[in-house]
Each structure stands twice: as C-alpha cells, then as structure tokens.
Amino acid sequence: xxxxxxxxxxxxxxxxxxxxxxxxxxxxxxxxxxxxxxxxxxxxxxxxxxxxxxxxxxxxxxxxxxxxxxxxxxxxxxxxxxxxxxxxxxxxxxxxxxxxxxxxxxxxxxxxxxxxxxxxxxxxxxxxxxxxxxxxxxxxxxxxxxxxxxxxxxxxxxxxxxxxxxxxxxxxxxxxxxxxxxxxxxxxxxxxxxxxxx
Numbered sequence: 001x002x003x004x005x006x007x008x009x010x011x012x013x014x015x016x017x018x019x020x021x022x023x024x025x026x027x028x029x030x031x032x033x034x035x036x037x038x039x040x041x042x043x044x045x046x047x048x049x050x051x052x053x054x055x056x057x058x059x060x061x062x063x064x065x066x067x068x069x070x071x072x073x074x075x076x077x078x079x080x081x082x083x084x085x086x087x088x089x090x091x092x093x094x095x096x097x098x099x100x101x102x103x104x105x106x107x108x109x110x111x112x113x114x115x116x117x118x119x120x121x122x123x124x125x126x127x128x129x130x131x132x133x134x135x136x137x138x139x140x141x142x143x144x145x146x147x148x149x150x151x152x153x154x155x156x157x158x159x160x161x162x163x164x165x166x167x168x169x170x171x172x173x174x175x176x177x178x179x180x181x182x183x184x185x186x187x188x189x190x191x192x193x194x195x196x197x198x
Contacts, residue, residue: 023094025135027070031063034194038071038160040121041192042080045158053153053184054163055129055177058196064162066128072106080122085110085152087131111136114144116155124156129163132175149180153189 003014027035035096038054045052058064068084075082087110110132113124129149136144144151153159161180 003142003187028063031067035067035070036194037194038067039074042071042075042160043156043191046122050053051187052192053180053187053189054156054167054192055157055161055195056160056166056194057177058077058162058198059164059166062196064164064196065127068125068160068162072125075123075125076106082123082125083108083121083122084125084127085112086127087111088128094198096120096149110142110148110152110197113148113151113155116151118154119157122155123158123160124152125160125162127150127162128175129161129180130165130167130175131173132180134174147183150183153180153184153187154173159184 004188021065032074033057038056041052041054044050055075056064056067062157072084083106086107110126114136132148132152134147149161163175163177164197165177180192184191
C-alpha cells in the first residue's frame with residue numbers, strides 16, 4: 001500500500017529518445033546555457049540529497065517550452081523519476097502523441113499532484129507555470145485545499161518552473177516567480193532563478 005508509482009525504465013528510455021530525435025526541440029545558444037545550468041542544479045541536489053526549486057522566467061519566444069522538454073528528456077535518459085506538467089491540454093496531448101501511448105505517466109497536468117505523496121517524484125518540470133491555479137476544481141463543489149505550486153513542490157525533490165511573468169490568461173491563475181519562491185523558502189528549500197530575457 002505504501003509503494004510509489006514510477007514510470008518504467010523502458011518508458012523513460014522511450015521519452016529520452018523521442019525528445020532527442022525531434023527537430024523542433026533543438027536548443028539555441030542562450031537556451032543551452034540555461035539548460036546546462038538547470039542540469040547542474042539538479043545534479044547538485046541529487047549528490048547532496050537535497051531539495052531544490054528552480055525558476056526560469058522569460059517572455060514569449062525565449063524557448064521555455066523547448067528547455068522544459070529537453071530537461072525532461074535528459075532526466076529520463078539519466079533514470080530520474082521525472083514528470084512534465086502543464087495546464088495545457090493541447091500541449092500535453094501533443095507530447096504524449098510524440099512519445100507514445102504510455103506517456104501519461106510522464107506528461108501530466110498541473111492538477112494531478114493533489115494526492116501525491118511527499119517527495120514521490122525526483123524531478124517535476126512545470127511549463128507555463130504562470131497558469132498555475134490557486135485551487136483545482138475536481139467537481140461542482142470539490143476543490144483542492146492548496147495552490148498547485150505548493151502541491152508540486154511538496155511532491156518533488158527538485159521542481160523546475162518555467163513561466164512568463166507578464167502573461168496571464170484567467171483570473172484564477174496565480175503562478176508567479178515570487179509566489180513560488182516564497183513557498184519554497186518557507187519550507188527551507190533553496191531557490192535558483194534563471195532569466196531568459198537577459
């Protein structure tokens with residue numbers, strides 16, 4: 001009963017190879033720099049068995065989604081229990097289509113962490129984190145008790161949030177770099193910031 005669900009090694013290998021071979025997900029110079037810094041931060045957290053929150057900010061077209069997918073691919077290649085989360089149904093469906101039918105275990109929605117056990121995921125990569133919600137509605141009167149960012153941080157050893165500080169779509173979307181960082185710091189989790197706009 002206390003066992004934790006993890007994607008199989010075969011699935012992780014399939015995720016890594018699918019991403020590596022997909023031409024639209026190639027990194028450019030500035031993106032590669034941030035990508036390498038993120039991988040280094042993840043490795044340091046693993047070596048010292050510490051938790052970490054990484055926040056990547058950038059405007060439209062700066063390559064946040066490309067970095068997110070590439071980090072997931074490399075982490076899968078290295079055998080991490082990794083998940084990619086976003087609130088976008090279209091993007092998640094597209095990623096699952098590229099990787100294959102069993103990719104649901106890796107490519108999830110941001111509302112899928114409500115019941116996750118603490119630190120049950122090695123790495124959570126959250127794309128479009130500016131769209132994180134204060135509460136998730138699961139039915140007419142069924143809501144989660146906490147903001148999605150908190151649920152994701154609590155469920156993962158390392159969390160990577162990629163967001164556009166100037167972009168919001170709906171009133172109940174509350175993802176912000178300062179809000180994510182404040183919660184992490186309240187838990188004593190170090191926060192690393194990267195800005196793609198500089």
